[in-house]
Amino acid sequence: MKILLANPRGFCAGVYMAIDVVDQLLEICPNEKIYVFHEIVHNRHVVQRFQQRGVVFVESIDEVPNGAIVVFSAHGVSPAIRLEAKAKNLAAIDATCPLVTKVHAEAIRYARKGFQILLVGHRHHQEVVGTLGEAPAAMQVVESPADIPNLVIHDAEKLVYLTQTTLSLDDATIVIKALKAAFPAIKEPPVSDICYATTNRQLAVRAIAPQCDLVLVVGSANSSNSVRLTEISINCGTPARLIDDCSEMDPAWFVGVETLLVTAGASAPEDLVHDLIEQLVRDFGAEVEQHDVCHEEVEFGLPGTLKTMMRSRNIDPSDRRIVRGDEGEQLREWFAKHEIPFRIVDLTVAGVTPKN
Numbered sequence: 001m002k003i004l005l006a007n008p009r010g011f012c013a014g015v016y017m018a019i020d021v022v023d024q025l026l027e028i029c030p031n032e033k034i035y036v037f038h039e040i041v042h043n044r045h046v047v048q049r050f051q052q053r054g055v056v057f058v059e060s061i062d063e064v065p066n067g068a069i070v071v072f073s074a075h076g077v078s079p080a081i082r083l084e085a086k087a088k089n090l091a092a093i094d095a096t097c098p099l100v101t102k103v104h105a106e107a108i109r110y111a112r113k114g115f116q117i118l119l120v121g122h123r124h125h126q127e128v129v130g131t132l133g134e135a136p137a138a139m140q141v142v143e144s145p146a147d148i149p150n151l152v153i154h155d156a157e158k159l160v161y162l163t164q165t166t167l168s169l170d171d172a173t174i175v176i177k178a179l180k181a182a183f184p185a186i187k188e189p190p191v192s193d194i195c196y197a198t199t200n201r202q203l204a205v206r207a208i209a210p211q212c213d214l215v216l217v218v219g220s221a222n223s224s225n226s227v228r229l230t231e232i233s234i235n236c237g238t239p240a241r242l243i244d245d246c247s248e249m250d251p252a253w254f255v256g257v258e259t260l261l262v263t264a265g266a267s268a269p270e271d272l273v274h275d276l277i278e279q280l281v282r283d284f285g286a287e288v289e290q291h292d293v294c295h296e297e298v299e300f301g302l303p304g305t306l307k308t309m310m311r312s313r314n315i316d317p318s319d320r321r322i323v324r325g326d327e328g329e330q331l332r333e334w335f336a337k338h339e340i341p342f343r344i345v346d347l348t349v350a351g352v353t354p355k356n
């Protein structure tokens, strides 16, 4: 069997930042309970690992004691949640991904200008719930073209659409085309709201999956961008399985599989991908090639709320910048240590690194 590893895969800049926020809090507040509103990122292993270190995940601000530390997850929260936290005098640390905050800011700006906003996304996803909360009277959610006839539009000349950051590019294109057909004057966001990480992981699957017999996506079932990767693969004609980790693999899936693509959603830790490869190499004698479709250089600094808390505790935030290290080098070292033959195939268009 040949394993093709998609690059990019796994953690994005927003997930690195959100996880780092909780890591830093555990370090600087060793004697205080850290509460996180909603899963910090949508990954079962990430959440369980933090739970094992004492972090408490809550789905309601009521569950957080007055005056405690609460972290808002990478998906963002609505202003109503911020107000609830303020009313309880919580030390709120905002780990919302800046690319989600950008969509919130667009919603606020268009609502102030008197626009109606059509938010393309999944109605119950945490990110959509948070964005919707910025201007509930001005916004309606559109999940598919079937929702369009039910929209209540006051002035088709004052309409804009925004999107959830983690949509499938294919699905979003279908919905946006239908919106443009129904409302030709609809405005679009200045820059696509679908983030660079979602775009790049989908591009990689679209580029590599057609040459494969099966695609394995490491990620959790509630991770929007992980689910989208399986859908993209299936749209390309290649069957795909979404798994939390290698323990969920079934040997029957690999009968007749000569080329396997392995990728991971933006919230899935890389060590889970390593475990998977180790097991596949053990069971099938697989050889491994990483196919680089593009390189990412996006990084986010610590959120302002965390820096403020650090300063209030006489900790200099400038010493605590997130340092990710050379991931390419770390990967080579891992393969060398495990004596697994490995090579990189560079499929990038020289110098092109998609960014938000």
Ligand code: SF4
Binding pocket: 012, 013, 014, 015, 074, 097, 098, 099, 100, 165, 166, 195, 196, 197, 198, 225, 266
């Ligand atoms: S998937 Fe995109 S929007 Fe979500 S945390 Fe990552 S970079 Fe931010």
